[in-house]
Amino acid sequence: MTLKFTETSLAGVILIEPTVFEDDRGYFMETFHSEKYAEMGILKPFIQDNHSHSRRGTLRGLHYQLENPQGKLVYAVRGEIFDVAVDIRTGSPDFGKWTGNLLSQKNKHQLYVPEGFAHGFCVLSETADVIYKCTDHYAPGDEYGVFWADNTINIKWPMEGPILSKKDSENPALADIDDSHLPLHEV
Numbered sequence: 505m506t507l508k509f510t511e512t513s514l515a516g517v518i519l520i521e522p523t524v525f526e527d528d529r530g531y532f533m534e535t536f537h538s539e540k541y542a543e544m545g546i547l548k549p550f551i552q553d554n555h556s557h558s559r560r561g562t563l564r565g566l567h568y569q570l571e572n573p574q575g576k577l578v579y580a581v582r583g584e585i586f587d588v589a590v591d592i593r594t595g596s597p598d599f600g601k602w603t604g605n606l607l608s609q610k611n612k613h614q615l616y617v618p619e620g621f622a623h624g625f626c627v628l629s630e631t632a633d634v635i636y637k638c639t640d641h642y643a644p645g646d647e648y649g650v651f652w653a654d655n656t657i658n659i660k661w662p663m664e665g666p667i668l669s670k671k672d673s674e675n676p677a678l679a680d681i682d683d684s685h686l687p688l689h690e691v
Contacts, residue, residue: 506523507520507521507522507523507534507537507540508520508521509544512589512603512605512615513601513603514589514591514598514601514602514603514621515598516545516616516618516621517589517603517615517616517617517618517621518544518545518546518615518616519605519613519614519615520541520544520577520613520614520615520616521611521612521613521614522534522535522612522613522614524612533612535579535614535635536550536577536637541577541616546575546577546616548575548619548639549639550575550577550637550638550639551638551639551640551641552637552638552640552641552642553635553636553637553638554635554636554637554638554642555633555634555635556632556633556634556636557631557632557633557634558627558631558632558634559627559630559631559667560627560628560629560630560631561626561627561663561665561666561667562626562627562666562667562668563624563625563626563627563652563661563663563666563667563668563672564624564625564626564669564672565588565622565623565624565625565649565652565672566588566590566622566623566624566649566650566651566652566675567622567623567624567647567648567649568592568620568621568622568623568648568649568650568687569640569642569643569646569647569648570646570648570685570686570687571643571646572640572641572642572643572646573619573620573639573640573687574619574638574639574640574642575616575617575618575619575638575639575640576616576617576623576636576637576638576639577614577615577616577617577636577637578607578614578615578616578617578623578625578634578635578636579607579612579613579614579615579634579635579636580607580608580609580632580633580634580635581609581633581634581635582609582629582631582632582633583608583609583627583628583629583630583631583632583633584606584607584608584609584610584627584628584629584632585606585607585608585625585626585627585628585629585632585634586604586605586606586607586625586626586628586661586662586663587604587605587606587607587615587623587624587625588602588603588604588623588624588625588659588661589602589603589604589615589617589621589622589623590602590621590622590623590624590650590657590659590678591620591621592620592621592622592650592678592681592686592687593620593621593686593687593688593689593690594683594686594687594688594689595688595689596620596689597689599689600656600657600678601657602657602658602659604659604660606628607625607634608629619639619687620687620688620689622649622650624652626661626662626663626666628662628663648681648685649671649672649675649676650675650676650677650678650681651675651676651677651678652666652668652672652675654677654678654679655677656677656678656679657678
């Protein structure tokens with residue numbers, strides 16, 4: 505089985521298009537293969553899987569962890585989302601830049617978001633079920649966020665007036681976050 509790996513505009517953020525075998529019964533695809541993903545530089549083991557169910561208009565993010573950073577492999581098993589990664593690593597040549605991709609039940613694409621990036625998504629379909637594999641465990645005391653509508657990042661979300669958690673609506677702009685609360689770009 506072959507996979508198509510495409511580097512996005514941000515180094516390390518990879519769009520993955522799995523090979524899908526379809527017939528009159530349905531379809532089959534690999535959603536992860538450690539050796540094939542390692543060949544593309546996704547080396548850390550995934551140790552936690554999460555499942556998020558959300559309704560249309562929900563925006564989750566932009567989230568990151570500092571002491572327990574998580575690389576994430578994200579895909580929509582039902583519905584459609586616009587998935588976003590933002591480089592928030594101090595010293596990175598791409599600091600403050602973002603990339604976004606449509607992930608859906610139909611296209612079956614995945615997005616790999618490495619450690620050091622803030623991550624978020626918005627739901628474009630009636631509902632969406634999103635699975636994401638993580639390279640570290642979630643640590644409640646180590647959760648941080650960047651404001652979803654930070655106008656210096658200027659993400660072109662394909663929706664207006666999203667449904668947000670109280671916490672996500674109060675996240676600071678990237679410029680207002682002290683460097684000690686941001687990951688470092690490692691050369």
